[in-house]
Amino acid sequence: SNHAHTSHATMRPIMLTGHERPITCVRYNHDGYLLFTASKDKMITMWRTDNGERMGIFKGHNGVVWQVDVSRDSTRLISAGGDENVRIWDVQSGTLLWSIEHPTAVRAVSLALGERQFLSCTDSTFGYQPAINLYDVAEDLMTSKSFDPREQTTQPKMKILGHDKRITDCKWGPLNATVISCSEDKTVRQWDTETGRLILKIDAHDGTVNHIRTAYNGHCVL
Numbered sequence: 001s002n003h004a005h006t007s008h009a010t011m012r013p014i015m016l017t018g019h020e021r022p023i024t025c026v027r028y029n030h031d032g033y034l035l036f037t038a039s040k041d042k043m044i045t046m047w048r049t050d051n052g053e054r055m056g057i058f059k060g061h062n063g064v065v066w067q068v069d070v071s072r073d074s075t076r077l078i079s080a081g082g083d084e085n086v087r088i089w090d091v092q093s094g095t096l097l098w099s100i101e102h103p104t105a106v107r108a109v110s111l112a113l114g115e116r117q118f119l120s121c122t123d124s125t126f127g128y129q130p131a132i133n134l135y136d137v138a139e140d141l142m143t144s145k146s147f148d149p150r151e152q153t154t155q156p157k158m159k160i161l162g163h164d165k166r167i168t169d170c171k172w173g174p175l176n177a178t179v180i181s182c183s184e185d186k187t188v189r190q191w192d193t194e195t196g197r198l199i200l201k202i203d204a205h206d207g208t209v210n211h212i213r214t215a216y217n218g219h220c221v222l
Helices: 139-143
Strands: 023-028 034-039 044-048 054-058 065-070 076-081 085-090 096-101 106-111 117-122 131-136 158-161 167-172 178-183 187-192 198-203
Touching (some): 034 065, 044 076, 076 117, 085 106, 131 178
Parallel strands (some): 023 065, 065 106
Antiparallel strands (some): 023 034, 034 044, 065 076, 076 085, 085 096, 106 117, 117 131, 131 158, 167 178, 178 187
């Protein structure tokens, strides 16, 4: 009789060591061959996923780096910091291209589909409410070696308010028509990016909702 041969492939974990403080965010690039880690040590580190080699570090934040996102073509990295800045980096060289100052610590950041917009989430302190900020991005900043800083706006085109406590994460919905956020106020909320209006509020958990992830088609939220 013919026995089916089953191969038992062993997964060999690769340990990545390089940060000196706790890691706050782990993000793969679109094709999965690069991994970006952010940390409370003010650093962002880039790794190769096939062998765990440390490819480079991004230095420039003056405090904890809470979150990062990477462009679809892996040429640009965007980061959110406790130093009240969003920073945009050239991945290949590690060069800091642009910083956008915010009024309070920036907890989350996400590039929109098409990468001509990004969102940031700011904490509430000193009279500021927790906010989702929507920005336009100059095309040259995302694609060109030569970038004129005057082309990039430093002001959000929309500020979305409504969460009662700190916003922990936020992602773009399908075709950038909505953003979906979660918070220490135990809710997940969906907002209209044209009007800033609250579309949906879900009392999701009994405690803080720490992270949110949308499915590839954007129609499902985890």
